Amino acid sequence: MKYGIAIFPGKELQDLANSYRKRYDPKYALIPPHITLVGEFNADNDEIKAISDKLQKVASHYHSIAIKVLKISTFQPVNNVIYLKIEQNSNLEDLHTEIINTIGVTHEHPFIPHVTLGQQLSNDEHLDLYSSLRMRTFSHEETADRFHLLYELENGSWTVFETFRLGKDE
Template sequence: MVQRCIMIFPKFQNNNLIEEIRKQHDPLYQLVDPHVTLVFPFHSDFSKDQLREHIVSALKDINTFYLKIYGVSGGSGGYLFLNVIEGKDELSEIHNRLYTGMLEQYKPDFLYNTDYIPHMTIGRIADKEELERLIEHYKTMNETFEELIKEISVEIIGDDEESIIEMTIEIN
């Protein structure tokens, strides 16, 4: 079985700022580039072609869209997030479409009890007080991260948690 994840890897002009924060707070910093997760990690025996066919079909009338990220928040599990402020509807629509058909069985249980909230993880902090301190600290960051999204990617999560891009699919 292969463990995969489906994501968007934005290439913001000011990506270096995200990387500086991730280097300090994200244990996956060296393993995966900054991303927005659309389909959470899942194990399957699907072939690359089967998965590509499903994704292309799910995205058939999805157009390129503008992604804008600004502001910091925290999530359960000690996560530090950058917030999506433009492109939320498109990301949610893609997320919902991908979790149909062959991928429906891989939808995590928590998504049946809460809405998908598009975000970019920039850290994972075990100590709740430290997480709150960092949220307050990064609230002063006035950077906006913007890009036209033209593709999504499927990664294979390697044995050492490294990201191996299996395929990239263009959005119309």
């Protein structure tokens, strides 16, 4: 089965992202706005139980994760994705790295924390949307206190398998 690991931002940021996603993201109905910590990976039932135990231990190493959005960015020319750029911070980077190392998955792209606004756009759509959005000022801050292990359903949508609350060992 396919799994992934993500942080779901708060309602305000989700509403902002969805205001664009419903028009510009064909995956709008398949998964809520999120920050991917680990992209798709495969695991069977036995493996996912062990991974879940490991993720619980990782979650205990962190109090919270600061989420700060200041601008729009794009992955062009690699692909026509426009996103809200999450400012890098050591806790977020450390959490990503620890999860990757702990569960032993590889990733093909560097970790660029973001919330997708539009994807699979034509070149003209991409240019129009990006030109418009980069003129706007974005300023949003929140704190995440959990991350989620997700799995893909037969219809291509993603749902939560397990939630891991952050909290340092006392």
